[in-house]
Amino acid sequence: MRKPWLLFVLGVVLVLGGSALAWKVQTAGGIKVTEVTFPGAGGTPMSALLYVPKNATAPTPAPGVLAVHGYINSRETQSGFAIEFARRGYVVLALDQTGHGYSGGAAFSNGFGGPDGLNYLRGLKIVDPKNIGLEGHSMGGWTVLAAAATMPDAYKAVVLEGSSTGKPFAADGTPTWPRNLALVYSRYDEFSKLMWGVDKARDVTTSAKLRAVFGTTGAIEPGRVYGSVADGTARLLRTPSTTHPGDHISPTAIGHALDWFALTLTGGTPRPAGDQIWMWKEAGTGIALVGAVVLLLGTFELLLALPLFAPLRHAPQPTVTRRDRGWWGAMAITAILPALTYFPFFILGMLALKPNAILKQGITNQVLTWAVLGALLTLALGAIGKRERPVFTRQLPLSILIGVASLAVLYGALELVHRLFLVDFRFWVVALKRFSPAQAQLALVYVLPFTFAFGVTLRTLLARIPVAGDSGARLYASAILALSGGFALLLGLDYGALFLTGGLPTAFDPLSTVVAIQFLPLTALIAVVGVFTWRRTGGYAAASVLCGLLLTWYMVAGTATQVA
Numbered sequence: 122m123r124k125p126w127l128l129f130v131l132g133v134v135l136v137l138g139g140s141a142l143a144w145k146v147q148t149a150g151g152i153k154v155t156e157v158t159f160p161g162a163g164g165t166p167m168s169a170l171l172y173v174p175k176n177a178t179a180p181t182p183a184p185g186v187l188a189v190h191g192y193i194n195s196r197e198t199q200s201g202f203a204i205e206f207a208r209r210g211y212v213v214l215a216l217d218q219t220g221h222g223y224s225g226g227a228a229f230s231n232g233f234g235g236p237d238g239l240n241y242l243r244g245l246k247i248v249d250p251k252n253i254g255l256e257g258h259s260m261g262g263w264t265v266l267a268a269a270a271t272m273p274d275a276y277k278a279v280v281l282e283g284s285s286t287g288k289p290f291a292a293d294g295t296p297t298w299p300r301n302l303a304l305v306y307s308r309y310d311e312f313s314k315l316m317w318g319v320d321k322a323r324d325v326t327t328s329a330k331l332r333a334v335f336g337t338t339g340a341i342e343p344g345r346v347y348g349s350v351a352d353g354t355a356r357l358l359r360t361p362s363t364t365h366p367g368d369h370i371s372p373t374a375i376g377h378a379l380d381w382f383a384l385t386l387t388g389g390t391p392r393p394a395g396d397q398i399w400m401w402k403e404a405g406t407g408i409a410l411v412g413a414v415v416l417l418l419g420t421f422e423l424l425l426a427l428p429l430f431a432p433l434r435h436a437p438q439p440t441v442t443r444r445d446r447g448w449w450g451a452m453a454i455t456a457i458l459p460a461l462t463y464f465p466f467f468i469l470g471m472l473a474l475k476p477n478a479i480l481k482q483g484i485t486n487q488v489l490t491w492a493v494l495g496a497l498l499t500l501a502l503g504a505i506g507k508r509e510r511p512v513f514t515r516q517l518p519l520s521i522l523i524g525v526a527s528l529a530v531l532y533g534a535l536e537l538v539h540r541l542f543l544v545d546f547r548f549w550v551v552a553l554k555r556f557s558p559a560q561a562q563l564a565l566v567y568v569l570p571f572t573f574a575f576g577v578t579l580r581t582l583l584a585r586i587p588v589a590g591d592s593g594a595r596l597y598a599s600a601i602l603a604l605s606g607g608f609a610l611l612l613g614l615d616y617g618a619l620f621l622t623g624g625l626p627t628a629f630d631p632l633s634t635v636v637a638i639q640f641l642p643l644t645a646l647i648a649v650v651g652v653f654t655w656r657r658t659g660g661y662a663a664a665s666v667l668c669g670l671l672l673t674w675y676m677v678a679g680t681a682t683q684v685a
Contacts, residue, residue: 125422126419128418128422129416129419129422129423130419131415131419132412132414132416132417132419132420133416135409135416136412136413136416136534136538137412137538138408139405139407139408139410139411140405140406140542142401142402142404143403143405143406143544144405144543146204146399146401146402146405147204147402150175151175152172154171154543155170155171156168156169156171157169161224161226161231161234161237162231162232162236163226166224167217167225167234167241168196168217169215169217169238169241170200170203171214172203172206172207172213172215174207174211174390176210176390177248178247182246182250183210183247183249184210184211184212184253184389185242185243185249185254186203186206186213186253186382187235187254187255187256187257188202188203188206188214188216188261189215189233189235189256189257189258189265190215190257191257191261191262191283191284192228193484193679193681194221194258195217196216196222197215197547197552198258198550199256199261199369201369201375201402202256202282202399203215204402205399206256206379208396209382209383209389210389210390211382211389212248216234216235216238216264218260218261218264218681220681220683220685221682222557225559227685228682229290229683230685233261233263233264234264235257235263235265235266236268239253239268239272249388250275254278254381254382254386255268255280256279257284258282258283258368259312260284260290261284262282262285263290263291265279266279266286266299269299269300270291273300276300277300277301277353277385278300278301278302278355278381278382278385278386279299279300279302279303280305281302281303282374282378283305283307283365283368284304284316285317286299286302289315294333294334295336296333296335296336296356300353301350301353301354301381302334303356303378303381304357304359305360305368305378306322306358306359306360307322307362307363307365307367307374308322308361308362308623309322309323309363309364309619309620309623310322311364311365311619311625311628311634311635312365314631315631317330317331320624321623321624323623325358326340326342326343326358327340327341334356335348335356335358343360345357350384355384355385357381359374364619366635369549372397376394376395377394379392380394402544403548403549406544406545406546407547410548410552410553412546413535413546416530416531417528417531417667418653420530424523429522432516433520433660434657434658435658435659436659437658439591441587441588441589442589443588448585448586448588451586452586452599452602456603456610457606457607458499459491459608459644460607460608460611461607462491462495462498463491463608463611463637464627466487466494467488467490467491467633467636468630469490470487470490470491473490474486474490476683481563481683481684482563482681482682482683483681484636484680485676485680489567489570489571492575493570493573493574495574496573496574496576496578499578513576513580516658516660516662520658520665521666523663524663524666524669525666527667528667528670531671532674535553535555536555539555550635550639553675553678557678559682560682567676568670571672571676572665572666572668572670575647575664575665575668576665578604579647579668580665583651583655583661583664587599587652593656596656597648597649600649600652601644601648601649603648604644604648608637608641609641611637615627646668647672650664654667
């Protein structure tokens, strides 16, 4: 800690530099990006990002596109599509579904917010109301289909990315509805059984449900246009080689959407589908996300150097002297147990802890069930001894203070880049977003049980894994392996089988499979925070508070709210 400000400064540089890069990309070519809010059905507040190209003016209205994210995502997830649509002269409304992001209401309500979004887009003077496309990923597809069903003459074409017509949440598709439909359905999509009734996504060409939409009795030929664009009956299937969440970062999947609107909408700016720059925006917000972690740790270290927090500063005392059979056994249990209990506890959480007036978020409740039951199981196995508790208790008050202060600085940085650049901290499906007022209140309900669960996890990790004499690099690597190794193995086996055979072994719960992808970086983050703070405080209280606060923020701000 001879230069405690170094990490802080590096974090600031990464956060500002990455965010500036992202802003530069999303506004390239004179595109203007603004945050808009408008009242939806029943006065429900709706939120979106509006992308306006230079060619869109009231005297010369441009084509419009309503672009909608999938379940437990938000408007920024669609930025790859939105940026490229706007670069081709389309006004884009990237909508937060109801119960997601900064839109009010409950998830799944009001047609997911789709009709409200289409109505708002059509009402803009800079948009040609007779020249509108609808694009949605996953549940965002059902959102735009709800708009198409409510306003059947208000659009010209639809792109469904990893989505479907019909059950469970949309009207049945026919050869004439929806108008001019392109389905981009990836060869390794995890939801093929739910959406199109086939066990393997690569067999979607033979889906009876999809053949009914295309009006054919034979297998559908990808790349062939069925029907007529002029009559509104055109149909097209594309099957890029990616996964359901992979659609968001696939130039091929995005390119297929661009090609379809180039064919079905008029008035855009011609540009090859391969001419894409959105990935640099993703790189920018990814750099900012890494910078956010560095900034958090740098802030903690800077504050720890203050006299107020001197009582927290202690040298760590590893209790393990060598990597013997007992150490490897502890490593295996620590790594495998969380992954082994993931699906059973997630399914239990879905069944036993449904969204309610207090705990309003379904996915957060499932994570909470897994985390708390895992902690209780660890306690039952006797992983925490009595001798550590007095140290934890002594450090807890100052740990709470330094943890809250560190998170406050990070939140301030996020608020700053939002105001300066209209971006958040994210890469792919991992995102740290600002709270809505309702989410901020809800976080207060979840933070204590999450902090308890992560406290048990960190104490177990720091008692079993650090070995006396290990270098810093080896300490971090061992901790990451202990917390992330089980999920790396689980996902490696799962997706390895998917890519080799086309079938997903965990197809019984594809949503939890996709959610598990986030557990790799998040468990690694817990490990890094744990080792970093332990090396400076000799305890796990500060890490417990930091992880409890940070991951509660991450989950509550980034998922869906089912109870308004």
